Amino acid sequence: MADNNNTKATKGAISIRNVTKIYDPEGVNVMAVDDCSLEIGAGEVCMIVGPSGCGKTTLLNAIAGFHSITKGEIYLDGEMLCGPSKPLADQGADRIVVFQHGALFPWMTLIDNVAYGPKVQETMTKAEALDKAGHMLAEAGLGDVAGKYPGEVSSGMARRAEIVRALINDPKVLLLDEPYRAMDALTKSIMHESLLEVYDRTKVTIFFITHDLEEAIFLGDRVVVMTTRPAKTKTILDVNIERPRDYHVLSSNQFRVLVEDAKDAVHEEAVKAFEAGERELA
């Protein structure tokens, strides 16, 4: 995103105010999120951690407009996404989700996948979209595989392409739902660096859900620890590590102290969740 270089982020502030979500599967009420409030500044990397099935994804789904909320409001840059009058947010290209299992369309080549957003929104002609997609893929180091299908490239490449597919739309917010969960540690660290590089370039607001505390601290400006279901914010840790960051951060003392703090906060909740034997909510 050449036009976005060196700009201070001015867009993508999310405000979650007193959001409650109650599911009703099979006639049994389950409260997934209870009175949760959170302010995310424009251009912030906000990491959400918490035990399995605690309702992190519910929050993401509410922002993205996949699920309605029961109470509360969510604002994006001062505009209401969802609230009492409109429980389900519209889905739009200003908030793009990168999914846990990856959702590149397997029937389109990487370049077609990336060009898809501008094409259907009709913000660019087909040729322009393909051209820009080619450039962006090359920038992300995927120029050689642009013509391949997602099933033919490694999961790391696919995930990078998926982030490119999101960024081409110049979104206000990037919503990531444990995108690196199934990856090995080495691939993961490469993915982290490339995400940080993308962030430093675009300063897009990132809402990132994870289980991995080190990942959360390495990437985030703030780490929000959620309680077990129903999810509330338990503590918020500020990560005051200089950007741009690289893997040397991982061995610094500051980093270790932060990880220790986060572990303390999460462990208690994890034990509670484990004892309750929670199954992950869809």
Next chain:
Amino acid sequence: MTLYRFKKALSTPTPYLMFFGIALWLGCYYLFVEGWQLPRFNKLPGPVEVITEWLNPNPDWGMSLFTPIYYEHTLVSCRRILIAFAIATGVGVPLGLFMGWSKTFRDYSFPILETLRPIPILAWVPLAILMFSGLETPVIYLATLASLFVTTLNTLLGVDSIDEEYFRAARCLGAKPHHVFMHVVIPGALPFIFTGLQISIGVAWFSLVAAEMVSGEFGLGYLIVDAYMNVTYVIMVIGMLTLGFVGWFSAALVRIAGNRMMEWRVRALALEGR
């Protein structure tokens, strides 16, 4: 590449065993029927008799690869299958897609489909003869009906099988409903659609043969029954083998068409070593 694979395959016992298996089967067939002439088996025509007749320019029973009447029966059946399969696919695939796409439409149409489906196709024969005049239409109707159910249900299953995340991703990227239909529902359901089409063409042959046997004055099914009535059992076996071949060939065509339309899938599966 192909040559390499072929050579490699020759170094394993598989092709030899395969050859042995078929030879064993043919050998038993020959010995039971023509060699030892076991009781009951001796009523059937043996492999040598069938092959000589099939390849005989002046056939003893009036039918071989060199007589036009043989091709006439085969072509009539193929034409019927082509029409039935085209109609069933043209109606069944869109129907299945819409049923998967719209919950309301599905709620209304699925129960009717499920009520009619358990009725075997053969049970429709008298009704089909009654509803459609002539000999040709009822036969085609029966083959169409059979493959319509299979195609529709598999297409529906295909739409159901698409991961919810693809819909979400498309809508996130700003796709409108018609985009989602064109770019997610159709390509996502394709693998199931083609599995369905392969089954459906088999079912169409199955029903066509049945229909031709009961009514009709041409086609391979009719040929088999007619040969039975005239006690020309060699022709009966020729008819059966021809049916097997055209049935296999048509299914292979559907498979090839599917692979061409789903290159993404073929390539991904090839990487997994399948």
Next chain:
Amino acid sequence: MSEAVQNGGTSNGAHSSGEIKPRKKSKLGKALSSKTFWRGVIALVGFVVFWELCSRTYGWTGIQIPWIGKVPPPTEVIYAWSYVIWLPGYWESWYLSSARVFAGFIVAMVLGIPFGLCLAVNKYFYDIFFPPFEVLRPIPPLAWVPASIVFWPTTEMSITFVTFLGAFYTIVINVLGGARSIDIRYLRAAQSMGATQWDLFSKIILPGTLPSIFTGAAVGMGITWEVVLAGEMISGGGQQGGGGLGFFIWSSYMGGTVAQVIVGMISIGIAGYLSSSLIRYIGSISMPWRRLF
């Protein structure tokens, strides 16, 4: 489905802070309050009414609606049915057809399951016996009817043979596919715990293949009904009068009572549905681990 409710219930109980109030509904209650159920009812009623109207228009207006107009209306079918159920011949047809279906089906299971398992576990067996199987498979079972009549001494046996053939291919293919799709890790896990060959077969391969066996059986059952019907219409309907629902349909047609033909069609539909439900039921009790999902 009931399992999911239970699970939700217990997890809620252990977790009182977030619980609001569990509302439980019975299965029937849920069906009656669901939109889908009522839409289905509307669709079916609409279908029957439409059929009735289309068949009646000729009598009322003299205009015949194409195709459906020639079919007797549902009321007439019900009337014909109420007459037919008092005839012992009707129930005998049920019995005869079902007996044939089950005879062919059981033979196909007894031969098909071991054959499919052998194909799956032994490579040499597969290489030798699978090619002839594949060569014969594309020939539709019904094409075997005349040959089978020539070969087998009685009509009954030839119908059973063709029935067997119809179900056999499906069952073998499903068993083979099922046994091959068993996760290799299960086998390795069992081996690492010291399982013998027989243990591997009886504790891993057989239960692992059960779901496919039942899928194959359900599909095979459908084909079996189809084949029995055809056999009855072709041979029984011809000269010997073998009876059965296929013959019932054919003779009703010959006798010109079309309403009875439809009675026969619906009866066969019900019979086919009942038998595949039976298979699903047996499947669910013999595979308790599958009921969780």
